[in-house]
Amino acid sequence: MRLKFIAPLMPTLVEKPPEGDGWIHEVKFDGYRSQLIIDDHGTRIYTRNGHDWTAKYRDLVKEAKSLGAESAIVDGEIIVLNDAGLSNFSELRKAITRRQHDLYFVGFDLLHLNDHDLRDMALEERREILASIIEPGGRIQFSEPLPGDAKAIFHLVDQAGLEGMVSKRRDSKYRSGPSTNWLKAKCYQIEEFELLGVAREPGKPAFALMAERGTGRYVGSAFITLNREMRERLWKRVQDHAGAAPKGMKRPATQWVKPGIIGRVKHLRGEEDLRHASLQDFREEEHANPKKGD
Template sequence: MDEGSGRLGVSVTLKGKNQPTAAREAQRDDSSFLRRRICCAMPLAFIAPMMPMLVDEPPEGDEWTHEVKYDGYRSQIIIDKGIRIFTRNGKDWTQAYKFLAEDAASLKLKSAIIDGEIVVLNDRGLPDFGSLRSAIKARPRDLYFVAFDLLHFGGKDLRQTACEERRNILRGLIPAGKHIQFSEAIDASAAEVYRMVDAADLEGMVSKRRDSTYRSGNTYNWKKTKCYSVDEYMLLGVEREAGKAAFALLADRETGEYAGSAFITLERFKREELWARVEAKPGEPPDGMKPRPAALWTKPGMVMRVKHLRGEEMLRHASVEDFWEE
């Protein structure tokens, strides 16, 4: 066996601490070279996002950082031999986000995977989720990508790097004045941040452990705390079943479209007043409404004041605070 074939044979067959030093070094060099070649040859792939768990109160402590929760579409920008932008479910929406893809190209990065949220702003400069879908088609140059995490950069997978370090690298990659912007952490206590985002009429906040690694799926290393809004809805009917909580079935007052349900947690005399009104004015279910066997439908005319989580397409964590005839 000549020197070349002997080296190849050793690198394949010998393992562990008894392996000659030169052979071990050669094996490491070969495998490292191979990994680099494979990494360079393969395009970067979509990574399922890390999702914060919903909590009632934001966590306090120096181990946490806090950011605004932007009300938009969770998205991922992948930069390698081109620019691709994916939805949170891994669908390629690059064509819909051409302007943002151009902005990503102007960053002049060779390889990166950036996690963030696509938003459109209202006249007050706040994210407007209700206008986002139409803005994607009608005014795509008004879209912004708010970047908050970096999963891959310069040929390196950063998911095992601490969150704070990943974000520090990301901050240095994004210049000011573009439609790709960095989500800055707010230097204040959790309670103070919550008061600020609530007063600003924002959706809520996200708290992240400084040392957290990036793992796809739900995690308590990231926690989201949402703010509440109080709005008026039209009563469509109620659902009452023995041994279960009662719900009000509600519609948007402007469009008449079904908006979701809300817990009826009123005082007893108010609940009885509501039951009497529903029974006295029976109605029909809205057109296109799926069958709900436990529902008692009522005629229009009753307005409900409802407290609910801000920034949701349908009512969530909602409760009825009061009602009256229109």
């Protein structure tokens, strides 16, 4: 029998993880959500949208034999680890094309095993079975639960520089699509970006359009939540540095600026572009102007 890809359960983003004993907490890995399927037709790995990426993950497909299952569907994440042992999204694409041996599949749920559909079982039971078929030390790993109080776990996850954590109801069934049975709480980080312009429309929040420093790649917008004094200073700086729109960008009610204004932006960690972002501060770029004899 050829098993079909099952659309994944998608967690709901929340500000804080839920408290109480009814939840299992796990690290939110910074990688590609993937589904590993084993059946009579071999082993396949799909992206979260159901695209067959088996050919890209040849080493992990071979490793899947270690599970010893006749048939299985495992929900998980494909990651690459950095020197500190943390998942590193920026290295992932390079590893897929050039460093297959650096890839890991971290399994966190088991939807099917040996001709049995497990989706109506409680999450805790599904995970116990999954843990029992994954041999420690290999490149297919089990996403271990994080012990302790949710608030303390979130603090440690943040301090460790991880993307966030996922909390799952112990007794929940697996249902495809968005769900509040799984909640993800993400950590924030502050980084500097180049200011491209400011969008201001009457009756709407103002926001800053930001670009990656060095490349000029547009990464998204950040709400301007500065106090009145800093806001007025920003408007003046923007007017004094008025410039033309970057190539290919057309936005109504936007005042574009010349390069040279750097914004400190608070945003969700582990995203390619800005999400839930706010401008915290800004400054003019310092240009090195060495004097003779320095």
